[in-house]
Amino acid sequence: MSKPAAINTNDIISTVNRVVVEEFESDPDALVAEASLREDLGLDSLDAVDLVVALELAFGYRIPEQEVKDIRTLGDIYDRIRAHAAE
Numbered sequence: 001m002s003k004p005a006a007i008n009t010n011d012i013i014s015t016v017n018r019v020v021v022e023e024f025e026s027d028p029d030a031l032v033a034e035a036s037l038r039e040d041l042g043l044d045s046l047d048a049v050d051l052v053v054a055l056e057l058a059f060g061y062r063i064p065e066q067e068v069k070d071i072r073t074l075g076d077i078y079d080r081i082r083a084h085a086a087e
Helices: 009-024 045-059 065-069 074-086
Strands: none
Touching: 009 045, 009 074, 045 074
8 A cells, every 4th residue: 555645643533533433333432542442442353353454444554463463542543543644
């Protein structure tokens, strides 16, 4: 996939939250940086794969597998995408 265009933090948060709501019917009020994907949002390992694919499509680049393994919260996702956008 091609390198993503520069994107600001608010756009990252908005896009990630939109994907989570659309793909998993999550409560938008529960989507805070500290929210655990598993405990707070109820995502299992298959949901995590679906989330990664949806985020890759939304942002236009591949999220490395090692980084995916380290993601536990929405904040982790925001940080990973922000880091890639800054590259």
